[in-house]
Amino acid sequence: LSKVLDLPPENLIKSISAVPVSKKRHVADFQLSIASVTEGSSSDCLAQDLNLQAQKLAERLKCDAVVSEISAGPGTVNFTINRELLARTVLQQVLKDGSEYGVKSELFSTVPRQKAVIEFSSPNIAKKFHIGHLRSTIVGNFIANLKVALGHEVIRINYLGDWGMQFGLLAVGFQRFGNKDKLKSSPLQHLFEVYVQINKAAEDENTKKLAKDFFRKLEEHDEQPLSLWKQFRDFSIEEYIRIYKRLGVHFDEYSGESFYQEKSQEVLKMLEDKGLLQRTVKGTGIVDLSEKKDLSSFSTVMRSDGTSLYITRQFLVISFRDLAAAIDRMNKHSWDSMIYVTDKSQSNHFQHLFQILKLMGYDWAERCQHVSFGLVQGMKTRRGEVIFLEDVLNEVRSRMLQNMASAKTTKEIEDPMETAEKVGLAALIIQDFRGLLSSDYQFSWDRALQSHGDTGVFLQYTHARLHSLEQMHGNEQLTDVNVACLQEPSAISVLQHLLRYDEVLYRSSQDLQPKHIVSYLLTL
Numbered sequence: 001l002s003k004v005l006d007l008p009p010e011n012l013i014k015s016i017s018a019v020p021v022s023k024k025r026h027v028a029d030f031q032l033s034i035a036s037v038t039e040g041s042s043s044d045c046l047a048q049d050l051n052l053q054a055q056k057l058a059e060r061l062k063c064d065a066v067v068s069e070i071s072a073g074p075g076t077v078n079f080t081i082n083r084e085l086l087a088r089t090v091l092q093q094v095l096k097d098g099s100e101y102g103v104k105s106e107l108f109s110t111v112p113r114q115k116a117v118i119e120f121s122s123p124n125i126a127k128k129f130h131i132g133h134l135r136s137t138i139v140g141n142f143i144a145n146l147k148v149a150l151g152h153e154v155i156r157i158n159y160l161g162d163w164g165m166q167f168g169l170l171a172v173g174f175q176r177f178g179n180k181d182k183l184k185s186s187p188l189q190h191l192f193e194v195y196v197q198i199n200k201a202a203e204d205e206n207t208k209k210l211a212k213d214f215f216r217k218l219e220e221h222d223e224q225p226l227s228l229w230k231q232f233r234d235f236s237i238e239e240y241i242r243i244y245k246r247l248g249v250h251f252d253e254y255s256g257e258s259f260y261q262e263k264s265q266e267v268l269k270m271l272e273d274k275g276l277l278q279r280t281v282k283g284t285g286i287v288d289l290s291e292k293k294d295l296s297s298f299s300t301v302m303r304s305d306g307t308s309l310y311i312t313r314q315f316l317v318i319s320f321r322d323l324a325a326a327i328d329r330m331n332k333h334s335w336d337s338m339i340y341v342t343d344k345s346q347s348n349h350f351q352h353l354f355q356i357l358k359l360m361g362y363d364w365a366e367r368c369q370h371v372s373f374g375l376v377q378g379m380k381t382r383r384g385e386v387i388f389l390e391d392v393l394n395e396v397r398s399r400m401l402q403n404m405a406s407a408k409t410t411k412e413i414e415d416p417m418e419t420a421e422k423v424g425l426a427a428l429i430i431q432d433f434r435g436l437l438s439s440d441y442q443f444s445w446d447r448a449l450q451s452h453g454d455t456g457v458f459l460q461y462t463h464a465r466l467h468s469l470e471q472m473h474g475n476e477q478l479t480d481v482n483v484a485c486l487q488e489p490s491a492i493s494v495l496q497h498l499l500r501y502d503e504v505l506y507r508s509s510q511d512l513q514p515k516h517i518v519s520y521l522l523t524l
Contacts, residue, residue, distance in 0.1 A: 028078035105502030114336035124161030168215030173198025264320030396424030430456030
């Protein structure tokens with residue numbers, strides 16, 4: 001192509017792609033998109049022009065020892081590779097690269113290695129770990145794993161809701177209903193129960209006053225309240241770490257709103273110094289985000305009583321803490337990109353956050369990104385609504401154990417509990433990753449845990465079968481492959497599909513959607 005089109009080979013790499021395998025018909029191996037190599041944008045060229053150009057180009061190209069067939073398609077030129085060469089080249093690459101297959105592709109050669117900070121999961125202490133946190137956890141973990149596999153440096157941050165007036169209320173509740181042993185043995189459950197109980201009395205004036213006093217002392221770093229708050233936080237994190245481990249998730253940093261108390265005062269001063277902070281008639285602090293500076297779009301950052309707003313991501317309000325956290329992370333990690341993974345109800349919040357940072361003079365705000373996801377409806381355990389992540393993990397395990405016990409093909413295994421949990425988790429993740437992240441979906445245990453069809457259970461089952469084939473036939477490294485044995489259509493389809501893996505990885509790395517990889521694996 002380079003000779004005929006008089007273009008350097010590297011310019012053509014992105015224009016040539018592997019052809020998706022079709023079960024219905026035989027397809028070529030590679031196709032060149034004519035629109036991507038013609039002068040001007042593809043919209044200038046009519047479809048019939050492109051088809052004509054494709055035909056003309058196909059006629060100018062000759063088959064050789066590598067390419068056995070060349071044909072023109074709609075706006076494309078299609079190439080079929082010598083079958084034995086295809087098998088040998090693909091398998092040699094797979095054997096040579098091992099677990100790095102696809103990652104070493106030339107598609108990634110122009111992508112610079114970067115440092116990314118990813119904030120995900122981020123539950124609120126003493127509140128329920130809802131299904132949105134579960135999605136944030138597995139999506140954030142996917143993005144982090146993908147980036148690490150592609151050679152980037154990643155810092156995983158869990159930004160806990162660990163500050164605010166609710167801790168005053170929680171402390172009052174703990175003094176009334178708390179139990180030190182329960183706090184140690186199951187902190188998340190116990191703090192949640194205490195919080196529910198004290199909330200019933202939250203309207204009582206005396207309770208309100210005590211809660212306010214406690215939180216004020218906490219803000220003044222009074223030793224006793226601080227030590228109780230620290231216990232709540234430390235025990236909770238210990239339990240989170242244990243549960244995240246079951247999910248195969250870890251964090252490099254457990255940060256939280258409490259870290260940015262002092263720093264948020266500095267942010268307030270910066271906003272004032274730059275003349276960005278305005279007061280409404282009622283005394284609320286706002287930042288004007290409109291282009292014409294006519295307040296047609298603004299963000300509220302401060303209550304009229306002068307306190308910065310707490311846990312306010314829900315209400316389109318930017319807390320100084322979020323601004324302080326972003327600035328602090330840049331100073332500490334000097335990252336190339338920062339990604340926040342939360343549900344889509346917070347999209348406006350992040351849009352405003354990035355806009356305010358930009359107004360403050362931080363150009364790196366353009367390298368901040370919000371990856372949002374839709375809502376999951378209908379995830380309930382047999383005991384009722386999901387409150388804790390642990391409930392979901394236990395439910396997955398018990399349902400999977402039941403399915404395994406009733407299936408005829410289940411072999412005797414050493415640790416059925418562990419197998420049930422791993423297979424069940426795969427099922428949960430695959431069900432979540434099959435569609436676009438931004439779509440809402442209705443959760444179904446039966447559908448997720450089916451052993452056939454496009455499910456995580458079926459993927460794990462196929463993987464296990466492949467391993468047992470390896471064990472039966474010995475899996476020493478092959479150096480020489482008789483490719484003449486791989487000429488039947490089903491073998492060719494697998495080889496063609498393997499050719500596309502780097503493109504699928506590349507696509508997921510560009511839009512951070514796991515569905516490309518999931519559908520690739522299900523097809524495989």
